[in-house]
Amino acid sequence: MTANLRTTLKLLAPHVRPYLGILGLVLALGALGASAQRGIFLLLTPTWEVLFPADPVALGSLGAAGQAQELVGGGGLGAMRDGLMRAVLGAEVVPADPDARLAMLFRVGALIAAISVLAAVVHYFFLYLARWAALRMVVSLRVSLARHLMGLSLRYHGERKFGDLLSRISADVSTTLNIVNNTLTELVQEPLLAVASLAFAFLIAPEATLLVAVGLPILAWSIGLLARKVRKGSVRSHTTLGASVQALSQMFQGVRTVKAFGAEERELERYREMNEGYVRATMRMVRALAFTNAWTILYSHVGLAILLVVVGVFTIKSGLFQHDGDMLTFFMLISGVYSNIKRTARAVTRANEAVGASQRLQEVLDEVPEITEGSAAIAIEPGKALQAGVELRDVSFTYAGSAAPALADINLHIKPGETLALVGHSGSGKSTLMDLVARFIDPTAGSILVGGHDLRELSLDSWCAAYAMVGQDPFLFHTTIAENIEYGRPGAGEAEVAAAARMANIHEFIAELPEGYQTNVADAGTRLSGGQKQRITIARALLKEAPLLLLDEATSALDPLAEAAVQEALERLMANHTVLVIAHRLSTIRNADRIVVLEEGRIVEQGSHADLLARGGVYAGLQETQLQS
Numbered sequence: 001m002t003a004n005l006r007t008t009l010k011l012l013a014p015h016v017r018p019y020l021g022i023l024g025l026v027l028a029l030g031a032l033g034a035s036a037q038r039g040i041f042l043l044l045t046p047t048w049e050v051l052f053p054a055d056p057v058a059l060g061s062l063g064a065a066g067q068a069q070e071l072v073g074g075g076g077l078g079a080m081r082d083g084l085m086r087a088v089l090g091a092e093v094v095p096a097d098p099d100a101r102l103a104m105l106f107r108v109g110a111l112i113a114a115i116s117v118l119a120a121v122v123h124y125f126f127l128y129l130a131r132w133a134a135l136r137m138v139v140s141l142r143v144s145l146a147r148h149l150m151g152l153s154l155r156y157h158g159e160r161k162f163g164d165l166l167s168r169i170s171a172d173v174s175t176t177l178n179i180v181n182n183t184l185t186e187l188v189q190e191p192l193l194a195v196a197s198l199a200f201a202f203l204i205a206p207e208a209t210l211l212v213a214v215g216l217p218i219l220a221w222s223i224g225l226l227a228r229k230v231r232k233g234s235v236r237s238h239t240t241l242g243a244s245v246q247a248l249s250q251m252f253q254g255v256r257t258v259k260a261f262g263a264e265e266r267e268l269e270r271y272r273e274m275n276e277g278y279v280r281a282t283m284r285m286v287r288a289l290a291f292t293n294a295w296t297i298l299y300s301h302v303g304l305a306i307l308l309v310v311v312g313v314f315t316i317k318s319g320l321f322q323h324d325g326d327m328l329t330f331f332m333l334i335s336g337v338y339s340n341i342k343r344t345a346r347a348v349t350r351a352n353e354a355v356g357a358s359q360r361l362q363e364v365l366d367e368v369p370e371i372t373e374g375s376a377a378i379a380i381e382p383g384k385a386l387q388a389g390v391e392l393r394d395v396s397f398t399y400a401g402s403a404a405p406a407l408a409d410i411n412l413h414i415k416p417g418e419t420l421a422l423v424g425h426s427g428s429g430k431s432t433l434m435d436l437v438a439r440f441i442d443p444t445a446g447s448i449l450v451g452g453h454d455l456r457e458l459s460l461d462s463w464c465a466a467y468a469m470v471g472q473d474p475f476l477f478h479t480t481i482a483e484n485i486e487y488g489r490p491g492a493g494e495a496e497v498a499a500a501a502r503m504a505n506i507h508e509f510i511a512e513l514p515e516g517y518q519t520n521v522a523d524a525g526t527r528l529s530g531g532q533k534q535r536i537t538i539a540r541a542l543l544k545e546a547p548l549l550l551l552d553e554a555t556s557a558l559d560p561l562a563e564a565a566v567q568e569a570l571e572r573l574m575a576n577h578t579v580l581v582i583a584h585r586l587s588t589i590r591n592a593d594r595i596v597v598l599e600e601g602r603i604v605e606q607g608s609h610a611d612l613l614a615r616g617g618v619y620a621g622l623q624e625t626q627l628q629s
């Protein structure tokens, strides 16, 4: 149990630390509020006294109870009561005069009202600050999770299910922060109320209070046992929730495919089944939760009955309570203790839900980023980095978990200003090679040299600034076209954006749209074609003005007109950059200065288009079957 609670504490610690001061204040307010709320009960005794002034004679006969309690004027238990009477009523003896008694009653009423106002104000700030701190912590945890995830490699994201991550960042964080949110308020408030009640009860009747206190550890222990079940259930519940969010996100991401295959019902059925799994897992936890609460109620009520009988017996036999008002106050306080314990138990079980959820978050945070920069990372000018091109020396790469290397003993020098085309069968390692150059992955052997440095020695930012990348599937953010292009160089002006669009052969098209550059690409009615999207991403890359261009040509064919437009844009791009292109089109390849042919992770041929054709090797074979004219 403690090991797991430690997980939660470790997870929360960095986010709690900035708010420790506030939390201390919350704790103090909670204690003050609890004392005020429970202190009101103490005023019952004087009230009782005013309404039913005790008969000192009757009390005197019970005085032989064996308790060393000094009787005072109005009858009663002791010095504490004595003081209380004086403080509240302004006298130790209740006068017989009805008017004087009424005045005393109003005095007590006013005092209760005053304490209530204090309790209410304190409670307001207690809740306000507790929730405020909790919300701040949620946000801080979410942001740091997102930041951590961003730093993880593409491989991690490739394997990871997007929906599951989404569910972790939203649902699991919320559940985890229950421990400081709803639960913090309860976990602080309720035990404090219980302690305040017990303390006040102890002042009135020490023996009886000790009797109550003996029963509490047993209750706490049994709740701890049940809480473990809740925790296990919580992990299962959140895991299945993650799976169902995953199913949902897949379903909508692939909505075209789903509809095209008329698979809506099948998908919905699958989603329904996943939700069934979620219900089953959650209900297991709910059963444990409900059982815990029911057990607490049973224990506390039976406990109250036993206490009533025991206290009653002692009161009858030996005058444990010598005064009805005291006994009333005592039971008011003690019954309060049990409901505080009940709510504390509920908070503890909820906190265990949080522990379950935080385990899943810790898993994410424990994932170590593969691509890191050393403490002495070198920052280098983009132009300088590319001065001598990019050199791969004996580079090999093997994906984790696969036996054969995806790339083996690659020696390749991409010269400055050169356009180098990579070709090869599917699975030959082209994308892997490009990922290495982009430093999405690091070689398992050998090294990549730029500007006289190993790529791993450079700061991530400075290498990133040295290249622009155009991917196979153009990705646009759900915002305006202008912003999508500007992404290449934040802060670029309108004129520069338009110039890049012109170079990318897309300016005319954008200018004709009713809203021009301010058109939102997500708006209905402005669905862009594949070729248009591609040219927007090319404009984005152009705007970045990085010396090295990494280009993964789309395999899907565009219609000849769009194709020509994209081709023209690419040619402009290639003219003044060092380019590494995964080429599928003959036109691109013809424009390349050099063609490198990959086969099963090795370079098998290189040269110009004409040379390679003449050779009649792998390239000539590819030419016939794969490359598009």
Ligand SMILES: Nc1ncnc2c1ncn2[C@@H]1O[C@H](COP(=O)(O)OP(=O)(O)OP(=O)(O)O)[C@@H](O)[C@H]1O
Pocket (backbone or CB within 6 Å): 155, 158, 399, 400, 402, 406, 424, 425, 426, 427, 428, 429, 430, 431, 432, 433
């Ligand atoms: N994330 C991965 N984990 C394990 N193996 C991978 C991973 N990505 C690629 N591979 C394997 O590495 C080899 C090279 O893949 P790569 O994606 O580089 O090929 P490619 O030449 O780009 O193919 P295509 O033309 O189809 O895009 C393949 O055998 C592939 O199965």
Ligand SMILES: [Mg+2]
Pocket (backbone or CB within 6 Å): 430, 431, 432
């Ligand atoms: Mg590929």
